[in-house]
Amino acid sequence: MEPMSTCKLFGAIRALIGIKNTIPVIHGPRGCAYHIRYLLSARSGSRIRICSTELSQEDIVFGAENKLKETIITVDRTYKPELIPILTSCSTSIIGEDIQKVARELKDEINADIITISAGGFESDQSGGYEEVLETLIKDITIPNRANGKTKKPSINLIGVFRGGPDLLKLKKTLKNMGILINCVLTSGSNLEDIKNIPLAHLNYSFCDISGIIPCKILEEEFGIPYVYYPFPMGFSNSLNFFKTLIDHFNLNYPLHEEYDKLKPSIDYFRQKLDGYKAAIIAGPTRAIALASFVRELGMTPVLISIDLIGEYTLKELKWAIGDAKPKVLIEPELGEIENFIKKEQPHIILGGLGESYFSYNLKIPVLDVMHGKELTWGFQGALSISQKILNLIRE
Ligand code: SF4
Numbered sequence: 436m437e438p439m440s441t442c443k444l445f446g447a448i449r450a451l452i453g454i455k456n457t458i459p460v461i462h463g464p465r466g467c468a469y470h471i472r473y474l475l476s477a478r479s480g481s482r483i484r485i486c487s488t489e490l491s492q493e494d495i496v497f498g499a500e501n502k503l504k505e506t507i508i509t510v511d512r513t514y515k516p517e518l519i520p521i522l523t524s525c526s527t528s529i530i531g532e533d534i535q536k537v538a539r540e541l542k543d544e545i546n547a548d549i550i551t552i553s554a555g556g557f558e559s560d561q562s563g564g565y566e567e568v569l570e571t572l573i574k575d576i577t578i579p580n581r582a583n584g585k586t587k588k589p590s591i592n593l594i595g596v597f598r599g600g601p602d603l604l605k606l607k608k609t610l611k612n613m614g615i616l617i618n619c620v621l622t623s624g625s626n627l628e629d630i631k632n633i634p635l636a637h638l639n640y641s642f643c644d645i646s647g648i649i650p651c652k653i654l655e656e657e658f659g660i661p662y663v664y665y666p667f668p669m670g671f672s673n674s675l676n677f678f679k680t681l682i683d684h685f686n687l688n689y690p691l692h693e694e695y696d697k698l699k700p701s702i703d704y705f706r707q708k709l710d711g712y713k714a715a716i717i718a719g720p721t722r723a724i725a726l727a728s729f730v731r732e733l734g735m736t737p738v739l740i741s742i743d744l745i746g747e748y749t750l751k752e753l754k755w756a757i758g759d760a761k762p763k764v765l766i767e768p769e770l771g772e773i774e775n776f777i778k779k780e781q782p783h784i785i786l787g788g789l790g791e792s793y794f795s796y797n798l799k800i801p802v803l804d805v806m807h808g809k810e811l812t813w814g815f816q817g818a819l820s821i822s823q824k825i826l827n828l829i830r831e
Pocket residue numbers: 442443444445463466467470524525526554555556557
């Protein structure tokens with residue numbers, strides 16, 4: 436009744452807007468475009484462009500392929516994007532609008548590349564949207580014979596990254612210092628050329644348990660690129676193990692442990708200050724697992740781990756992350772279940788996103804938004820920053 440996950444169209448749009456010079460066109464009523472843009476802008480703090488055919492009741496009854504054509508041509512001429520993904524919404528999926536035919540007919544008439552995604556909200560939750568976009572990009576945009584141009588320099592693709600900002604910027608710099616090149620981020624901040632070049636990488640790293648694994652398997656099958664999916668670089672130990680996995684894979688010589696050793700006094704300081712405090716974690720699977728082990732590393736007790744959707748490896752990794760702690764684990768819960776538990780357990784802090792901020796007003800429990808696109812959360816610096824923010828919020 437009160438779901439904590441959203442629709443396929445949301446996932447598809449979220450994955451697409453990360454690609455540079457890309458403007459998605461939603462074939463549907465205006466609400467789908469407005470609500471998704473509103474939410475994604477609030478979460479990322481960025482200007483997001485999503486266009487809509489703004490269908491009326493008459494359009495839904497009689498079909499509106501001409502309106503779709505006109506909108507695509509206008510978007511192409513006005514904004515000159517490199518890629519126009521066309522997406523159905525609930526209504527146009529139900530009436531069976533043939534968006535692929537429209538794409539074929541316009542192919543030579545517009546400058547942008549076109550891809551099509553069937554994204555009716557009822558077709559799946561957001562994970563289906565993420566996954567279909569990644570698979571479509573690999574199938575329609577990636578150029579297979581570029582696999583022959585691999586250089587010796589270690590390079591990786593990050594698969595299932597939909598947030599850019601300071602995290603991605605810092606990660607690129609850190610990996611570069613280690614001698615590892617990020618070949619393509621699927622999708623955040625990449626352009627079409629990066630996506631065409633996907634086969635050039637030596638390794639794929641999945642950053643999303645629910646959308647990254649299948650594309651990694653496809654890339655392994657098609658181009659022989661191996662993949663890893665764990666750990667996610669959030670927290671001190673997780674970041675250490677993330678970098679160590681890559682350094683070991685490429686057999687690089689990098690003083691990682693010296694860097695980590697310098698952090699030990701800070702880790703001890705935070706452990707001393709945060710020991711025994713209770714944390715509730717409300718997140719997607721990849722972050723929830725990383726945060727569970729991170730709060731334990733800080734001496735805190737995870738009392739609740741709420742995960743909106745789970746992937747193939749989620750439960751196995753979660754077991755490891757929880758260790759001997761005994762949090763309440765809610766998988767694909769309803770909002771009321773989370774609220775009831777939080778009211779009963781009264782954690783000292785909630786680690787979540789924008790959607791959880793009302794807890795701090797209603798229940799006076801501080802909420803740290805660990806998903807905002809403008810905050811640094813990954814790597815050693817991200818771990819220091821989150822630890823300090825937790826401490827500040829608990830002290831308030
Ligand atoms: S559920 Fe359907 S109507 Fe609602 S936003 Fe998603 S696609 Fe649009």
